[in-house]
Amino acid sequence: MEAFNDIYLNFSKKHGVTRFADSGWGWKPSSGGETFTLDQSQILSAQWSRAARGYEVKVLSRTDGVIQLDGFKQEDFDRIAKLFRVWYGINLENREHALRGWNWGKAEFGRAELSFNVANRPAFEVPYTEISNTNLAGKNEVAVDFSLPADGEVNGHLGGARFRGKKSAGAKDQLVEMRFYIPGVASKKEKKEDGEEMTDGEEGEEQNAANLFYETLMEKAEIGEVAGDTFATFLDILHLTPRGRFDIDMYESSFRLRGKTYDYKIQFDSVKKFMVLPKPDDMHTLITIGLDPPLRQGQTRYPFLVMQFKRDEEVNLDLNMKEELLESKYKDKLQSHYEAPIAVVVSDIFRGLSGKRISRPSRDFISHHEQSGVKCSIKANEGHLFCLDKAFMFVPKPATYISMDNIASVTMSRVGGAMAASRTFDITFTMKGGLAEHQFSNINREEQQPLENFFRAKGIKTKNEMADDSGAILAAALQDDDLASSDGEVANRGSADEDDESVDEDFHTESESEVGEEFDENHRSSDDSDDEMADADADADSDAADKEAEMEQRPKKKQKTAK
Known part of the structure; x- marks a missing residue:
């Protein structure tokens, strides 16, 4: 030894x-x-x-x-x-490493790791087990995401990579993303590093080198392909956050979103919240999934996934799972066959595989239109605010979750002019511990009483500022009525009242009207002349001469000289 x-x-x-x-x-x-x-x-x-x-x-x-x-x-x-x-x-x-400091070289796919070689020496190696995701960030650019810490941030230190739990970083900072710029084209033969021969037809086939790198890395790192085959697959599901359509693959310990540009593999351990929210349009159901750590797409983070399903769309699905596994591990959690609305099937399978609790809107709240949510806005973004038993959830963008335990008070107020404020109102959540407040605007005036009753039922301190400004709104409305019905007073016309009312000395009136149009009662239009109507079939030259003579008889309009 x-x-x-x-x-x-x-x-x-x-x-x-x-x-x-x-x-x-x-x-x-x-x-x-x-x-x-x-x-x-x-x-x-x-x-x-x-x-x-x-x-x-x-x-x-x-x-x-x-x-x-x-x-x-x-x-x-x-x-x-x-x-x-x-x-x-x-x-x-x-083996000696490259110390030249170059950022260009050749990427080689080994059996267990990706090696970046400079002058035939490795500059660095990346084990496939540490790669959590990869995406095509551009035509010639591939983004590689690394596994995030297992426990998140603990005492200011990151615990290390989570995937398979083998690497543990001791530093505060950890590399989470790397991008490779891969120009040109490459043949499929270069994809095989183990010496396996390709067929003659495939040997000459070429494709974008970045796409080939991306596909090879997806295969080597087994992104999304964990612990056997998929248990269930749902195709072309509309996602409001992040925006797009993704196929959903369900695995034993994770699920995968496959889109045209991005692929995501998400562990069920990362799912912290799971909500089924009926959209107030009576046509769709929203499934909202809270993630920690959040989903990353470049520099953008998405702490919530928001999926939208049609209520009347049903699906027939046979679960791709062996009977022994279904009976032993998922008994009373999953069914072998589903025939129900797609939103119900997706939520049931998520709950069965992940063991997460499903949150739904509170039964204590019913809006004026007998819905579970109210329409409102966060700044310029329209959406719906749902009242849950222990929190409030705004979807779709920006998806905002507000726990009732962190709410200090709620203020209901009107913002805007008298007419706008009479139809809508705003609510502002003031948070404990100095957290940023949340304001929701443009809420229908009819939803005030249901929301106020819900706040009080949950013991949330509520302040109604709309009662204080009712007198001001009434006075403003009365003032508008007085202005509309006043005959003796002239409304303020701004700069128009500043014009000099003195007589213009250069302006002289004459007996005949200067208008010379059909509105002048002394003017005889050629269209109204019976004689000319009788001679309508005369020669065109004669008509032109008569009109010219008539124009000469009109008084010339004098120009008004500006002072």
Whole structure:
């Protein structure tokens, strides 16, 4: 047996002792804890390289992927190389990393990790188990998302990557996204790195290199394909947040959204809230899923998914699950066959697989139109506010969740002119602990009493400012009526009243009207002349001469000279 002290397993925060034997090797933390062991038959290959805490041994296993032991000294190489060769029959490869600092190179897909090589040396490697998602961010750009911490932020430190729970970062910051710019085209033959030959027809086929990289990474990292086949699939589901249509694949511990541009894999552990909200249009049902950590699309985060289903759309679905598994693990949770509205089927399968509780609108609230939600706006975004038993939910955008435990008070007020305020009102939620307040505007005046009754039933401190300004609104309305019915007073005309009313000395009136139009009673239009009507069939030249003579007899209009 060979033993080495102060060795770190998979970037662990605490060091431990590593022992090698002919049957395999193991690692045990010095301060006590879970021990990791690997059988000799599971070892496929090993390499030695410079690392953060000295030198590391990277072991590729059959089932656990890449395992890293960090903290060795340079003089340990001969001992470790000998024991790998004698006990395991494996040559310990001494691999040097590229230190040129270039940001361009070649990406190679290995068996368990993605390697970025510069001048035929690896600049960095990314294990597939740490990749949570990948998307085509552009025509020649691929975004790679890394797994987020298991416990979120704990005491200012991130716990490490969550997927399969093997890597644990000890620093405060963690890399969560990387983008590759991949120009040009590539053939499908380059997709295979294990030497497998392609057929002649596929060998010459070329496609966009970024698309090929994206498809290969999806396959290698098994994004969305976890723990067997899908249990259920729903095609072309409309999502209001993020906007688009996605196919939904249900797995045992996660679900996947497949769109034309983006693919998302979401663990059921990330689902914190699940709400079924009947839309007040009597035609659709909204399913809202709260996520923590939120879904990321570039720089945009989506803490809520909002799906919309038609109420009258029914679906016949046979669950793709073995009877033994259905009876043993999901008995009384799932059915083998569903025939119901699609929103009901989706919510039932979500609840059965994830074990999450479904929240629905409170029975204590019924709007004026006998609905579960009221129409309102957040700034310029229209949506609906739903009253739940312990919270308020505004959908679709921006999806806003307000817990009743965090509400200090609710203020009901009118904003705007007298006419606008008489039809709608606003409500403002003042939050505890100095949190930002939430304001919902343009609520129908008829919904005031149902909302006020609900607030009081839930024990929420309510302030109604609309009663205070009712006198002002009434006075404004009366003033408008007085202005409309007044005959003796002239309304303020602004700058029009500033004109000088003195007589213009340059303006002289004459006996005949200057208008010269059909509105002048002294003017005889050519259209009204009986003589001209009688001679309507005369020569065209004669008519033109008569009109010209008539125009000469009209008094010339004098121009008004400006002072």
